[in-house]
Amino acid sequence: MSHFDVSAVQADFPILKRLIRGNNRLVYLDSGATSQKPISVLDAEREFYTQHNAAAHRGAHQLAEEATEIFEAARGKVAAFIGAKVDEVVFTKSATESINLVAYSFGNADLGTKFHIKAGDRIVVSEMEHHANLIPWQELAKRTGAELVWLSVTDDGRLDLSNAERIINAKTKVVALTHQSNVLGTINPINEIAKYVRNVGALFVLDACQSVPHYAVDVKELDVDFIAFSGHKMLGPTGVGVLWGKQELLDEMPPFLTGGSMIETVTMESASYLPAPKRFEAGVPNMAQAVGLGAAVDYLNRIGMEKIHQHEVELTKACIERLSQIPQLKIVGPTDMELRGGVVSFTLDGIHPHDLGQALDQYGIAVRTGHHCAWPLMKKYRVVATTRASLYLYNDLADVEALVTGVERARDYFLGR
């Protein structure tokens, strides 16, 4: 386990020194919900505010020039991180906004354009989607009369592609899928699915919330049209997300939010719009947050995404192995490391996840319990909720051991009495 110096990484995250419920070391295993932030990200934001703060793209004075340059440099960093062109990176407030942006923009598209969705068209999602990549499509389907159809999941937590060709049929205009499930840890075979999508000429939207933070993602290699992810899950600040889209698509799509800084000309009657990314960034942007995200990307690059991935794979493997030794425990999701990320969901016979999570919290271990914003998936697997441990670069084997010991203690606490 020497891909990089994990204890040096831990030292960069001040919150890891916190004591929980009295005197317990914080064992943070909830990075799938939101990651912690290194000092360098906080410093980048502070430096922006104390040295360069002004409205980017809106002033000719020195601070405004500097703010513009630093903000655009952050865009450049994010673009390079995912192998994109700089103008293909749109800053949003979150992955949720990114996906809604695409769905609303499609909904705004004129009849006859390739984005227009109408009754008879089909939108395809999957049973393992986070609500953020499900409900916007339900709503778009409702508004347009299109049909919402989905790929199922198999009992071992994989996407069922056996009927993919029937589901992704000629009527299909959009396929919206998650890159990695935030519950199961499953990584979906995007290039394979892309073939079905391309065959029918549909648009492919990828929810990359759980992939971009954890392993190298290159949009040129993924054969998709849009990807969405959040800054706060990849060491960045809250309040910033990213939509990447192919330039020729972004430049043709109708805008979503309208207002200042995204217009070409405006009269009282109507307005015309700038090309992407500005077209989709109405208003004074979330400058400090974009800058913080740029610093997060610098941090991840300094460690190296390949090493981070290796580290997480080893930890996850250990985590699954050790948890599986607890007789009452059932892993929900794949138990092999083939196409699998560092998210481990499980149930414990006779103990509700809420109670388990509460006990773990008492020992300083932060996990997520509940439906994980993937309620249909819970119903599919006939569980009310699961307990989820999610790993990141600052976790180590001691954290995994703490989890396992914690689960055993909790079990004995509830079932032993």
Next chain:
Amino acid sequence: MSHFDVSAVQADFPILKRLIRGNNRLVYLDSGATSQKPISVLDAEREFYTQHNAAAHRGAHQLAEEATEIFEAARGKVAAFIGAKVDEVVFTKSATESINLVAYSFGNADLGTKFHIKAGDRIVVSEMEHHANLIPWQELAKRTGAELVWLSVTDDGRLDLSNAERIINAKTKVVALTHQSNVLGTINPINEIAKYVRNVGALFVLDACQSVPHYAVDVKELDVDFIAFSGHKMLGPTGVGVLWGKQELLDEMPPFLTGGSMIETVTMESASYLPAPKRFEAGVPNMAQAVGLGAAVDYLNRIGMEKIHQHEVELTKACIERLSQIPQLKIVGPTDMELRGGVVSFTLDGIHPHDLGQALDQYGIAVRTGHHCAWPLMKKYRVVATTRASLYLYNDLADVEALVTGVERARDYFLGR
């Protein structure tokens, strides 16, 4: 000029110590675009990240509990600041999003509900709107077939209400107006206009971007239905805005962004939604930014909005008086202090605002030049652009003097050669 200790205030804003274009003191007169931030706001964000960061409303562990509590406390502060109930405060990413939220939500409303807009209905704005409070309504009108109509401005920069009763007629479903013009400084007589709006039973949306940061605004006194404003213009972080709406309206309106944390139940086919504010806050929220905005509100309260307003009125008065002594200079907007805020736009004969702004920047003075995202207003007054100085609590008479001297120097530089 002793409403409060301005130099003590200045000491709280580290950026004011910056030197510009060599060795000039920064004279920041662009707070109308974005304000500077006191250390206490930056510290509040940092403390959130280094002590309590976790996904609010999504976890049962201690950090998640703390994050939820601190985030909701910020909502409470903002609510108290504008005299609202806590559940009436929706955190958005910006005023631009707040206004778009309302427009899109109306657009999503079912036929028969009070928010539904259709062909034959009327949406009323004014000629002095910022693009953020104009284009969303143009687009809504386009999508629904409604008619967009507007109140004019008079030559002296006031809203022309002489035909208000004809403009705001029985067909009118929405009136969207700015509280204070970001170009002219004009404060509109909202209570007076509200009478026309109430007479016809329309919904009243107020763009409070330039009012809430500068003087006490109480939503109970304003007879409006929604107000929108941005955190970054009131000492808060970028990436956070507010929508206030009457509770009974917010609870009935369809959602805008959909995704996690705003749902009641979800199946593959459809979802039902929580009441406001959660209904309108899909996804992991901009927690640190909301917390920073809470700290900004604390800071403003510590000085006192009444004192801040008095201070700005005196500065603005001095600014208008002194600028008016420059023969080539023309103020665009009211020159008396009756219903007027601290934004002063002007033109200088023979010198384009871009050139003037450039020269001022060279002397360390940051102003805004251009159309100020109010292009139709520029056309109305037959100017290409104006130069705008906007004042805030950290400005003083020395800043006003610097501006006047700077304008004179610039005039001599361009016209004297």
Next chain:
Amino acid sequence: MELDSLYQEVILEHYKRPQNKGLLPNQTVQVHHVNTSCGDEITLNLKMINGTIAEISWDGVGCSISQASTSVVSELLKGKDSAAALAIIDTFQAMLQSKGSDLGDESVLEDGVAFAGVAKFPARVKCALLGWMATKDAISQSLALTSNVKKEQR
């Protein structure tokens, strides 16, 4: 240890042997409540006779706190009239929202005071309230039914 202050013996008892679990027929009102943040669900049947709670039966899935607290409320309110029942529910709710300052009146809440510790865990307050809010809702609905019947009779 703080975990014990949350998981009182009484709570774990009710969790293991929940009272009135399993829906009984002939209810006056049936309600279905969901804890939207975790997915826990409860269905509750309320049978009123002459303005008095004759029977509360329920079914559902949930954590120990929500199961035990539903068990407690279903026992506690049996035989009470609507007004008294609603008052007790309010007392319970106030205790849970007190952040730990209100330890509950055992003469009113009986086993319900065991949930006083939950108030210190904000994320769990909803669990403890799930069954109680369902009961409150059911009582309100049954009152509305009665007043409708009365109106019709007039």
Next chain:
Amino acid sequence: MELDSLYQEVILEHYKRPQNKGLLPNQTVQVHHVNTSCGDEITLNLKMINGTIAEISWDGVGCSISQASTSVVSELLKGKDSAAALAIIDTFQAMLQSKGSDLGDESVLEDGVAFAGVAKFPARVKCALLGWMATKDAISQSLALTSNVKKEQR
């Protein structure tokens, strides 16, 4: 002083006495360009004769930089053929986007080198390019016209 490095004498000269300002008739192509961040506008007429720029005339409102630079380009490209004109425009654009490292070749850009200082003021680069981009657009459109005519003749 840095202001002088931006506002070179040559620029202020052109600003005060702009060349070819006022639209001439009989243009091959007319274009209208806007600087979306400040509202400056320009209309430009291009007259081509046998693939050579016979005349550039223009009108519009704008700052000294945009007015002067349009004046310069309208003089400089007169008599050049399309290819040469486009190459000169590219050279100018490269200089302005160099952030100050490219001082411009006076033998190619003539008065245009006076705008080298603008490259250090990113917000003003668009001003200096407004007339040049309009000219580039007009030349491209005239080339498209010619090739369409040729296609029709075939």
